[in-house]
Amino acid sequence: xxxxxxxxxxxxxxxxxxxxxxxxxxxxxxxxxxxxxxxxxxxxxxxxxxxxxxxxxxxxxxxxxxxxxxxxxxxxxxxxxxxxxxxxxxxxxxxxxxxxxxxxxxxxxxxxxxxxxxxxxxxxxxxxxxxxxxxxxxxxxxxxxxxxxxxxxxxxxxxxxxxxxxxxxxxxxxxxxxxxxxxxxxxxxxxxxxxxxxxxxxxxxxxxxxxxxxxxxxxxxxxxxxxxxxxxxxxxxxxxxxxxxxxxxxxxxxxxxxxxxxxxxxxxxxxxxxxxxxxxxxxxx
Numbered sequence: 001x002x003x004x005x006x007x008x009x010x011x012x013x014x015x016x017x018x019x020x021x022x023x024x025x026x027x028x029x030x031x032x033x034x035x036x037x038x039x040x041x042x043x044x045x046x047x048x049x050x051x052x053x054x055x056x057x058x059x060x061x062x063x064x065x066x067x068x069x070x071x072x073x074x075x076x077x078x079x080x081x082x083x084x085x086x087x088x089x090x091x092x093x094x095x096x097x098x099x100x101x102x103x104x105x106x107x108x109x110x111x112x113x114x115x116x117x118x119x120x121x122x123x124x125x126x127x128x129x130x131x132x133x134x135x136x137x138x139x140x141x142x143x144x145x146x147x148x149x150x151x152x153x154x155x156x157x158x159x160x161x162x163x164x165x166x167x168x169x170x171x172x173x174x175x176x177x178x179x180x181x182x183x184x185x186x187x188x189x190x191x192x193x194x195x196x197x198x199x200x201x202x203x204x205x206x207x208x209x210x211x212x213x214x215x216x217x218x219x220x221x222x223x224x225x226x227x228x229x230x231x232x233x234x235x236x237x238x239x240x241x242x243x244x245x246x247x248x249x250x251x252x253x254x255x256x257x258x259x260x261x262x263x264x265x266x267x268x269x270x271x272x273x274x275x276x277x278x279x280x281x282x283x284x285x
Contacts, residue, residue: 011269018265019258077259082251087259090244095263098233098240102225105163109221112164113171118202121179133176137169145228149235159238166228171221178213182206223271230264 077087120133140148145166152162182188188205192198207214233242241260248257 011266011273014269015262015265019262021261078255080248080253080256082248082253082256087256090256091241091259091263094239094241094244097238098229098242101160101163101233101238101240102222102229104160105167105229106221106225108160108164109167109171109225110218113168114175116168117172117176117179120176121183121206122198122202124180124183133172137172140165140169141173146231146235149232153236159232159236159240162232162236163225163229166232167221167225170224171217174217175210175214178210178217179206182210185209219271219274222274223268226264226267226271 077091079085080087080090083090116133120130124130145162148165149159149162152159152165183206185205187209188201191201191205196204229240230242230245232238233240234246237243241264245257245260245264247253248260
């Protein structure tokens with residue numbers, strides 16, 4: 001219980017710090033107090049002054065924090081000035097889309113990365129296969145996620161494919177090392193000498209022996225997926241929390257951006273907490 005309380009407290013602090021940091025960056029960025037409606041030549045000086053006063057009131061940090069947490073206590077995330085809609089409705093519309101992409105991307109990345117690591121670890125003495133797959137993984141790791149998103153956008157491929165390309169080399173490299181170590185155990189050689197089938201060896205000895213580390217890797221890959229999907233959706237202009245966050249930043253919608261930053265930070269810290277908990281459970285075992 002104490003560990004759980006520490007993790008929850010750490011998550012709450014990190015989420016609050018992320019929200020405050022995004023608010024400060026947006027509030028004191030160049031042009032933060034400029035409203036596009038001021039460009040209307042038909043507005044009088046009094047109207048321009050009223051717009052600036054309204055913008056200052058909306059972007060005021062102290063009053064904004066008080067209003068935000070007061071509404072949050074009653075389940076109200078506020079109103080988006082750029083989208084002219086309740087923020088809760090915007091999150092409710094876009095969150096399932098992003099969650100579905102993360103689920104599809106993770107499942108496909110594990111299917112490809114882990115499925116490729118099995119024959120590479122099984123035939124680890126076949127240096128051509130090992131060198132080729134390691135080189136391809138290194139090439140993908142060297143390309144930023146935003147560049148991969150741009151290439152996939154120009155090629156017209158699905159957004160999920162970008163997430164798969166980002167996660168596959170990481171999952172492959174870690175799982176390959178784990179499986180190579182598991183295949184090198186004496187129990188595997190003894191089982192093979194007794195005539196046990198390779199499929200049974202894989203499931204009963206290799207995967208089972210590496211299961212604690214694979215669980216940690218699965219939790220870490222979830223954290224990586226959450227961090228990667230946001231810029232991918234923004235670059236690909238695909239509906240989801242990533243594009244919504246990008247639009248909020250460009251429109252200087254302070255309240256919407258703070259809510260999205262805190263939501264993304266919550267998801268990331270939760271995935272990191274699961275990974276750390278799995279790692280501690282493995283060490284204790």
